[in-house]
Amino acid sequence: MKRVSVDIGGTFTDCFVVWDGQYIETKALTTHHNLAQGFNEALGKSSKALGITLEEILAQVDSVRYATTLGTNALIEHKGPKIGLLITAGYEATVPISRARGYGEGLDVLGQTDLPNAARPEPLVLPHMIRGVRERIDFVGDIIMPLDEDDLRQQIRELVDEGAQILVVATLNSVVNPIHEQRIEEILLEEYPSHLLGAIPVILSHRVAGRKGEYVRATSAIVDGYLHSTMYHALSTLEQNLRAHDYTNPMLVIHNSGGMAQLNSTDALQTIHSGPVSGIAASEHLALQTELGNVVATDMGGTSYDIGIVVEGGVKHYDFNPVIDRWLVSVPMVHLVTLGSGGGSIATYDRMYNTVKCGPESAGSDPGPACYDRGGMRPTTTDADLVLGYLDPDNYAGGSIPLNKRRALNVIEDTLCEDLDCEPIEAALLIREKVDSDMANGLFTELRARGYDPKDFTMLAYGGNGPLHCCGIAQNLSIDKILAPPFSSVFSAVGAGNIHQLHIHEKSLYMVLYDSNNLNLLEDYKTFNDIVDELKERGTQDLIRQGIAREDIQHRLELDMRYGNQLVQTTATIEKHHLQRPADVLKVIEQFSIDYGKRFGEGSQAPEAGIRINTIRVAAYVEHQTVQFKNIKPLPENQRQDPPAPESTRRCYFVGHKGAVETPVWSRSNLTPGTQIQGPAIITSEVTTFLVNPGWTFVTAEQGASWFLRTPFTH
Known part of the structure; x- marks a missing residue:
């Protein structure tokens, strides 16, 4: 297997190359003005390690896969085109009103408790750019009012005259019957053909989101439209760069659903958080192969700290109505939590509590932390780590980024020490803490919010800064075992290389599986089976269009179900995809009952209220060859070996310990599997730093994996 996978983050571009059994991990600073430059630099380092040219790599690999946070950053920065929205007449205020609570979406718990004073997000589509379309389709798909095409043409002209750069169409009940949205697209092309208007994108909401709910479907289409141009031009630049270096296969893009597809089969909305989702996919794969049980995936990069949960058996959590930035959308996305804490998080003085505040603002890669000597003027987490002695200024990132310790000390002293009335070391410890x-x-x-006990989980610490901060994080919890997985600094890129091609299609409906009033089971098997077959075929065609043979395509059926009129929906995965007899219906009900009991407690099921299906969802996918992880569990204590003599020592400062501690330093490449080191200690590599706090033991394992195990402090 020969494969290149890339995770383009806010600070670093991570690259993982699989080359006939060789695994090579490299990093380069992300070049936001042209992502291809950072990619070429990272891949160029891999080509040097292999002793061949970049062109030779790209000419021989079976695929190049990209995960990126570009869309996330573009949304946060609020840099997008002027959008025109066409919506069913009478519902023009749907998006601005945002269900009268939309300004609470994306806020923290404290902000949501004070909604009257919550700041509304800047709208992605301005109120004067919204136009009503005279048409109406009811909830079963029947046309109540035909589309008024003359009025529609007038509305389109007005939006174009107002400067609309992209048009989003979101009519009521279009997921049941999309005929009016499709006709609106045809009329737009009739009025403004490409040779007259240019390539103005048109986004139809039923193609972006397949579930009912006009507000979330409209916001999904708006966010997709808002990111369309940014993602198209950035990813097209990457694809053109591949072509210029002799790569001829289609470029693949990771989706936040946990799958991937070719660029021409990717919506901009599907790329949001695709980098962190790749890390969760790698965590799932690792947990399954090595039988780790419950794991919590933590990815600390230069900009953010991403958290995902994979419970025993490799089951991921999904959000079917996730909040992206400040917007509720209706797309299935692997659940993750993103915190504004990373190596580039900027530290400021918190006057209210007379301490420091870190993040969410980040120095990114340009200018980066002050110690990068690229113009950064404010202290960051990385500056504090350098001042505390954890980082080697001459060999950071394999020596490609020399660090200026004096500059880090100066910005901490100038920015924080006077307000905190302390020395720079104390201020750096406060930042770290x-x-x-x-x-x-x-x-x-x-x-805890999902009902789990931290002590029942193994914490996976990856990303460039994960192994550097994991002990400090775990010390605040009941977690006593941490795994820095194989290739931890580029683990999300590893996940991008393991993800399968996948497309998810879904359809909202109102289908009563069990009528508690009449004590009847569903008998309309044909309607159910026809919808499943339709969704299967749509996913199959998506993959066939990308060159996949029909016989290689597999399908997974999921149903969003609820008891009676409960607001809470539970997703059940159904093994049998067609209903043919009452026993099949009862099997679906049984699976739903099991899943509901696991989530809310056995005995909470309420079949007496009736059982409904609200959404039918089909995932079409094809499995590819993946990276194989070795047995990475730590050896029993009596089989471990002592380390060689340390290569050097370094004066380090630790939270909760007075004064400097003379800390031994080893190179990770010189430690064989089964080596045990008592903390405090530092283990360096070209791509990350492993910091073993006092009270922890570091144990090496196969394939470059490393364990941190909580022990009594013996220093």
Whole structure:
């Protein structure tokens, strides 16, 4: 297997190359003005390690896969085109009103408790750019009012005259019957053909989101339209760069659903959070192959700290109505929590509590932390780590980024020390303590909110800064075992290389599976089977269009179900995809009851209220060859070996310990599997730094994996 996978983050571009059994991990700074430059630099390092040219790599690999946070960053920065929205007449206020609570979406718990004072997000589509379309389709798909085409043409002209750069169409009940949205697209092309208007994109909401709910479907289409141009031009640049270097296969893009597809089969909305989702996919794969049980995936990069949960058996959590930035959307996305804590998180003085505040603002890769010597003027987490002695200024990122310790000391002293009335070392310790505490709180909240006990989980620490901060985070929790997985600094890129091609299609409906009033089971098997077959075929055609043979395509059927009129829906995965007899219906009900009981407690089921299906969802996918992880469990204590003599020592400062501690330093490449090191200790590599806090033991394992195990402090 020969494969290149890339995770383009806000600070670093991570690259993972699989080359006939060789695994090579490299990093380069992300070049936001042209993503191809950062990609070429990272891949160029891999080509040097292999002793061949970049062109030779791209000419021989079976695929190049991209995961990126570009769309996420573009949405946060609020840099997008002027959008025109066409919506059913009478519902023009749907998006601005946002269900009278939309301004609470995306806020933290404290912000949501004070909604009257919550700041509304800047709208992605301005109120004067919304036009009503005279048409109406009811909830079963019957046309109540035909489309008024003359009025529609007038509305389109007005939006174009107002400067609309992209048109979004979101009519009521279009997921049941899309005929009017399709006709609106035809009329737009009739009025403004490409040779007259240019390539103005048109986004139809039923193609973006397949579930009912006019508000979330409209916001999904708006967010997709808002990111369309940014993602198209950025990813097209990457694809053109591949062509210029002799790569001839289609470029593949990771989706936030946990799958991937070719660029021409990817919506901009599907790329949001695709980098962190790749890390969760890698965590799932690792947990299944090595039987780790419950794992909580934590990815600390330069900009953010991402948290995902994979329970035993490899089951991921999904959000079917996730909040992206400040917008509720209707697309199935692997659940994750993102905190504004990373190596580039900027530290400021918190006057209210007379301490430091870290993030969510980040220095990114340009200018980066002050110690990068690229113009950064404010202290960051990385500056504090350098001042505390954890980082080697001459060999950071394999020596490609020399660090200026004096500059880090100066910005901490100039920015924080006067207000805090302390020395730079004390201020750096406060930064370190605050960052680790924020991440621990986010991790604890996520696990507890879903009913899990942190001590039942193995914490996976990856990303460029994960192994550097993991002990400090775990010390605030009941977690006593941490795994820095194989290739931890580029683990999300590893996940991008393991993800399968997948498309998800879904359809909203009102289908009563069990009528408790009449004590009847569903008998209309044909309607159910026809919808499943339709969704299967749509997914199959998506993959066939990308060159996949029909016989290689597999399908997974999921049903969103509820008891009676409960607001809470539970997703059940159904093994049999067609209903043919009452026993099949009863099997579906049984699976739903089992899943509901697991989520809300056995005995909470309420079949006496009736059982409904609200959404039918089909995932069409094809499995590819993946990276194989070895047995990475730590050896029993009596089989471990002592380390060689340390290569050097470094004066380090640790939270909760007075004064400097003379800390031994080893190179990770010189440690064989089964080596045990008592903390405090530092283990360096070209792509990350492993910091073993006092009270922890570091144990090496196969394939470059490393364990941190909580032990009594013996220093």
